[in-house]
Amino acid sequence: MPGILGLTICLIFVTRTVYGLDNGLALTPPMGWMHWQRFRCLTDCVAYPDDCVSEKLFRQMADHLVDDGYKDAGYDYIIIDDCWASRERDKDHKLQPDPKRFPSGIKALADYVHQKGLKFGIYADYGTHTCAGYPGSINHMELDAKTFAEWEVDYLKFDGCHSDILFMEIGYTLMSKYLNQTGRPMVYSCSWPAYQEPLGIHADYDKMQQVCNLWRNWDDVDDAWPRVTRIINWFSENQDRIAKYSGPGHWNDPDMLIIGNYGLSYEQAKGQMTAWAIMAAPLIMSVDLRTIEPNFKSILLNKAAIAINQDPLGIQGKLVLRSNKIDFWTKPLSATVDGSKSYAIGLLSNRIDGFPYRVKFTLAQLNMTNTNGYTIRDIFDSVIVSPIVKPHEVMYIRVKPSGAVLLLATPLPSIINVNSV
Numbered sequence: 001m002p003g004i005l006g007l008t009i010c011l012i013f014v015t016r017t018v019y020g021l022d023n024g025l026a027l028t029p030p031m032g033w034m035h036w037q038r039f040r041c042l043t044d045c046v047a048y049p050d051d052c053v054s055e056k057l058f059r060q061m062a063d064h065l066v067d068d069g070y071k072d073a074g075y076d077y078i079i080i081d082d083c084w085a086s087r088e089r090d091k092d093h094k095l096q097p098d099p100k101r102f103p104s105g106i107k108a109l110a111d112y113v114h115q116k117g118l119k120f121g122i123y124a125d126y127g128t129h130t131c132a133g134y135p136g137s138i139n140h141m142e143l144d145a146k147t148f149a150e151w152e153v154d155y156l157k158f159d160g161c162h163s164d165i166l167f168m169e170i171g172y173t174l175m176s177k178y179l180n181q182t183g184r185p186m187v188y189s190c191s192w193p194a195y196q197e198p199l200g201i202h203a204d205y206d207k208m209q210q211v212c213n214l215w216r217n218w219d220d221v222d223d224a225w226p227r228v229t230r231i232i233n234w235f236s237e238n239q240d241r242i243a244k245y246s247g248p249g250h251w252n253d254p255d256m257l258i259i260g261n262y263g264l265s266y267e268q269a270k271g272q273m274t275a276w277a278i279m280a281a282p283l284i285m286s287v288d289l290r291t292i293e294p295n296f297k298s299i300l301l302n303k304a305a306i307a308i309n310q311d312p313l314g315i316q317g318k319l320v321l322r323s324n325k326i327d328f329w330t331k332p333l334s335a336t337v338d339g340s341k342s343y344a345i346g347l348l349s350n351r352i353d354g355f356p357y358r359v360k361f362t363l364a365q366l367n368m369t370n371t372n373g374y375t376i377r378d379i380f381d382s383v384i385v386s387p388i389v390k391p392h393e394v395m396y397i398r399v400k401p402s403g404a405v406l407l408l409a410t411p412l413p414s415i416i417n418v419n420s421v
């Protein structure tokens with residue numbers, strides 16, 4: 001009996017994987033908070049008790065996610081990145097947290113996060129060691145998957161430092177199998193293209209979308225605008241190859257949101273939010289939620305920008321026009337009027353001349369062709385830019401230097417019913 005059952009499960013696994021990783025998770029891009037970009041590997045809790053990577057930090061961030069409206073906006077994962085573990089595995093070879101910084105243990109932290117109605121994520125590494133030198137999973141993948149399931153982990157970021165890039169495809173696939181075998185659905189975030197693509201190796205995205213829910217495509221983000229723009233540029237340069245692999249359950253991941261930290265101006269922060277919304281990127285914040293300035297917070301909590309990102313179709317938007325150093329991106333949305341699609345339009349400025357540049361374009365240039373026209377709304381300023389714009393009508397929008405404008409274009413129906421207006 002167990003033999004027959006085992007065979008049946010195995011056959012289902014084999015036949016179903018063709019359609020993508022089937023764990024029912026990440027049907028829209030995951031949203032949450034992760035510590036790396038803002039807190040890195042700060043482990044000295046004596047000198048820096050409020051900023052060190054510790055259970056206290058994650059509890060506080062969980063509190064803020066709930067109390068400050070982030071959870072209601074959709075940010076529901078608290079994710080630990082590297083530097084949580086002890087330098088040694090325990091006597092049974094299990095990963096264990098640093099006892100000084102996580103005295104209550106990971107399960108207790110997961111319980112705390114779950115009690116708040118949030119989900120809990122953790123970090124491990126496919127190689128011999130994590131990027132910061134903590135124990136890697138290469139010889140313990142099955143055990144680590146089981147340990148994470150015991151701790152009631154909901155999301156695993158599986159990094160790829162100190163491993164052989166030629167074996168990543170096999171290793172990440174195996175870990176996906178072990179996670180599945182625990183019976184606990186866990187979002188599985190892979191890093192293998194982030195190691196292959198910068199070397200010019202085209203990762204196998206067909207394979208990846210069968211085993212991972214999201215994957216870091218390329219280099220890490222850092223706290224500066226040029227680090228954000230080089231990621232955006234890599235995504236546009238490779239969009240025809242990679243965009244089609246994003247969709248419900250499987251996402252390209254350009255890395256964390258750095259909005260609210262030291263490196264981005266308010267305009268640039270809108271730029272990152274615009275690009276991430278259009279690209280259907282995971283919205284994983286990495287900012288000190290205890291001290292974030294209200295203007296940055298309002299960008300992260302912008303409902304309409306989040307709705308564009310979380311659109312159920314999950315289409316990754318593309319760069320469609322470059323004009324006078326302004327990049328025009330569009331993302332088709334699920335909402336339609338008389339069969340015509342709505343679009344999000346992102347204008348990202350690569351200009352540095354210090355005035356809001358007036359760029360001229362038509363919707364037809366952006367492949368938007370509804371002959372009845374569109375209503376155009378500016379998402380961040382929450383204003384109607386124009387109630388009716390026909391596809392070939394010339395439009396002017398002012399974009400601030402190294403800034404962005406995010407627009408929503410809603411098609412107009414063929415007959416406007418005067419009584420209902």
Ligand SMILES: *[C@@H]1O[C@H](CO)[C@@H](O)[C@H](O)[C@H]1NC(C)=O
Pocket residue numbers: 012013016017022023024179180181182183184185186
């Ligand atoms: C494991 O994989 C099977 C087949 O793809 C799927 O039906 C099931 O939901 C998965 N379970 C978990 C816990 O991911």
